[in-house]
Amino acid sequence: MLDRLASPLGLAPIAFGVKAPLRVATLPQGRGDLWSAQVVAVRQGLFSKVFANVLFVESSDTAYVFGIETLDARPGGLPADVADHQQLFIQFLREQTQEDIRALGMLARVFRGHEYGCEVAATAAYVVARDVSLNLGVGYQTESGAYELVGIHKDDDLVIQARWAVLTDEPQHP
Numbered sequence: 753m754l755d756r757l758a759s760p761l762g763l764a765p766i767a768f769g770v771k772a773p774l775r776v777a778t779l780p781q782g783r784g785d786l787w788s789a790q791v792v793a794v795r796q797g798l799f800s801k802v803f804a805n806v807l808f809v810e811s812s813d814t815a816y817v818f819g820i821e822t823l824d825a826r827p828g829g830l831p832a833d834v835a836d837h838q839q840l841f842i843q844f845l846r847e848q849t850q851e852d853i854r855a856l857g858m859l860a861r862v863f864r865g866h867e868y869g870c871e872v873a874a875t876a877a878y879v880v881a882r883d884v885s886l887n888l889g890v891g892y893q894t895e896s897g898a899y900e901l902v903g904i905h906k907d908d909d910l911v912i913q914a915r916w917a918v919l920t921d922e923p924q925h926p
Contacts, residue, residue, distance in 0.1 A: 763855035764795040766848055768874045769919030770881035773808070780829075784811025786818065789878060791841070792919060793848070803841050807834075808878050814903060815879050816889030817842060820871060823891075823899040845870045846892070865910045868892040872904065876914030879906075887911075 773789040787810060791803040807818035807827070818838060819827035825842035826835050849870040856866070865872060871890040879886050888904045888911055904910055 763851065764797055765917075766793060766795050766852070766870060766873065767917055767919045768793055768870075768877035770874075770877040773878065773882050776807075779809065779811070784809050787878075787882075789881060791874060791877070793844070793874070794919060795848075801844070803844070805834075805837065806841050807838055808875070810882075810884075810886060814887040814889045815875055815882075815884075816891075817845070817871065817875060817878075820845075820889070820891045821901060823893065842871075845874055849892075865904075867894070868902065872910055873914045873917060876911055877918045879911075880915055880918045888914075 769792040771790045771792070773787050775785055776788045777786040778784075779786055787808045788805050789808060791806045792800065793803070794800045807830075809816055809818050819825045819835075819842050825839045825846070827838055828835075830838070849866075849868060852869055853866060856863075863869075868890045871892065872888055875888045875890065879888070885906050887906050889901065890904070891899060891901045893899050
């Protein structure tokens with residue numbers, strides 16, 4: 753996936769790493785488990801960002817970033833400061849996906865999943881850190897403005913490529 757996200761205009765590819773996943777709660781009505789982890793996002797030469805306490809959900813053989821299922825990226829049922837933090841992380845993912853799309857221009861449409869590339873990459877990094885085989889769930893806004901939820905099978909090429917691109921070492925700061 754790193755190669756896929758590389759830009760002919762020189763935008764460095766983005767990579768994600770996840771550390772210290774910890775189960776923090778069971779969701780009501782047995783809807784799954786809530787996990788917290790540290791996420792590192794790196795665009796070599798541009799930035800290295802650390803996001804503490806990012807929440808992920810594991811439910812029905814699927815992992816997703818908590819809140820990604822809503823257009824406003826704000827998960828319900830959380831204290832305001834936790835929901836704000838989660839919303840900022842999801843907005844970061846969406847902004848970075850848009851940066852990749854802008855950098856690739858018309859070529860972006862050649863790549864399946866370009867509309868949610870960073871969302872897949874970050875979730876795949878979580879699954880790698882947990883050392884589990886789960887499907888990935890992402891949500892994104894289409895060009896027409898509709899909000900869509902997508903389930904990506906754990907054996908799909910997008911997931912396999914994203915798993916290969918996961919940061920495994922400490923990133924070098926620019």
